[in-house]
Amino acid sequence: MLNDAEIQDHVRRALREDIGGGDVTAALIPEPAQAQASIISREAAVLCGTAWCDAVFRQLDSRVRTEWHAHDADRIAEDQVLCTLRGPARALLTGERTALNFLQTLSGTATLARRYADAVGGLRVKVLDTRKTLPGLRYAQKYAVTCGGCHNHRAGLYDGILIKENHILAAGSITAALHTARASASPGMMIEIEVEDMDELREALTAGAERVLLDNFTLADVRRAVQENHGRARLEASGGVTLENIRAVAETGVDFISVGDLTKNVRAVDMSMLFTPPT
Secondary structure, rough: OHHHHHHHHHHHHHHEEEEOOOOOHHHOOOOOOOOEEEEOOOOOOOOOOOOHHHHHHHHHHHOOOEOHHHOOOEEEEOOOEEEEEEEEEHHHHHHHHHHHHHHHHHHHHHHHHHOOOOOOOOOOOEOOOOOOOOOOOHHHHHHHHHHHHOOOOOOOOOOOOEHHHHHHHHOHHHHHHHHHHHHHOOOOEEEEEOOOOOHHHHHHHHHOOOEEEOOOOOOOHHHEEEEEEEOOOOEEOOOOOOOOHHHHHHHOOOOEEEOOOOHHHHOOOOOEEEEEEEE
């Protein structure tokens, strides 16, 4: 669900970064001037970030009105008018880049997530994001991932235990790390452990692991892991997953596939805002 406090904070920081002591170019426009503008997509994509766009103009001037012609998670087409804005010209000019930055970035995340979701269509696997997000925009990007049809892994270090290689080395063994995790975890908290080969998988299963991350397993080893697991734990494949191979990974029978590229390698969707004659 959208968290308005998070959105307002994102926008407040972005506007402060862009405006600083004031928009000296927009100040050239007479203060009473009113204007109308349209936000247009220049390519096919999945829309995301409308609440951030609204918040930009609302924080600048409450008199700005936004009328959306598409909604988050909608597939949008090249040259589609997404939104009409009306209000003080200065506010529209000042907010243009910040609003587009949010829309373009979050739509880029949602669009890529949609491609991954479509690639495993019809299979029971869930495609997950990771913590490889843009600093300060984790909540926004994870929301965008869901708009694209994929799913969220843990939000951060506070809401789930993921025991990785360095944790295991520090704890002494997979068995010891799992024992400590079960003793300290809050009721219902996810406990997942990363393994790097079949021997580590066997140790994790013997230690009672309920969720195991198969780190950089080959496709053949993922298949072996699913067979050896035999439904005892939920399995997550991670590492080296691309649009070209994700369906093959999904067809092994794993429960989850985590993909860092969903949020790490974002290409912004091409959009623009143009002033238009009033209607």
